Amino acid sequence: MINERGTTVELRQLAYFAAVADEGGFARAAERLHVGQPAVSQQVRRLERELGVVLFDRSTRHVRLSDAGARLLPEARNVLAAVERTRRVAAGLASRESDVLRLGTGPGPGERFVALLEVLAGRAPRLRVNLTRTSLAERLSGVRAGTLDAAVVRDVVGEPGLELLPAWSDPLIAALPAGHPLADRETLDLADLGDLPVRLAPRRANPPFHTLVTDAFRAAGIDPPAGPPFTRLQETLVDLAHSDPSWTLFYPVGPVPPMPGIAFRELSAPRSTTSLAVRPGPPEPPLRHLLAACAALAGEPFTA
Structure with missing residues (x-):
């Protein structure tokens, strides 16, 4: 999950990989995950095909991490931890009663986006954030149509009818x-x-x-x-x-x-x-909170 263009690795595959490594076998991992052992084996093999490496040395008596598996396991844990952080921060925001910020992102917004959500949660604890993960074209059309307050976009230079505010x-x-x-x-x-x-x-x-x-x-x-x-x-x-x-x-x-x-x-x-695509004009309070959080993340004063 490095960028939006190049990977089809699923979070489930990474979770199954980590579970097998933790439990030392596919059967015990399946018990922990409450799924059938064939499902775990299938997903791990798909992950191996996707990455082009063998993650486990398998025999009838043991299952051990291969050298490649041992090197990739910490990275898998980092990805899973980042996703959990995103869910936790978003859930914390969504559980509170107040204004709603409708925000569009791509499939892999990255660590800076998680940091932005954390800053936003600290500055606007009553703000609820509704995240929509979709394609670039759908994000931009959503902002134009007013179904999204803002969209996180990368390397977009100009879009008719929208303002692009650089974030990082x-x-x-x-x-x-x-x-x-x-x-x-x-x-x-x-x-x-x-x-x-x-x-x-x-x-x-x-x-x-x-x-x-x-x-x-x-x-x-x-x-x-x-x-x-x-x-x-x-x-x-x-x-x-x-x-x-x-x-x-x-x-x-x-x-x-x-x-x-x-x-x-x-x-x-x-x-x-990375920029925020927004509609021109004075921002509504939910968007103002987001813009202020972006400024705080960059260590700059907020002047909107």
């Missing part, structure tokens, strides 16, 4: 073979990568991100050759580690998971900007 920005992460000479640097410039084939998802997969990247290529004066197709992020990273040198880039929404044979390096530019 994140550096982009480049993934390249660990043995490549550029992997020795802590931070990379796009100009350094101009000769290395790039794996970039088609524009239709995430138009704002695709535009951000291609505009940055032009600004840096590079036109990297096209590498193999970008599919899902985990699948692409696994292939990248075992193929001719190439690279890809993404914005993180949580800790970057370890991947054997891959080096992850921050790019000096561009940055991925």
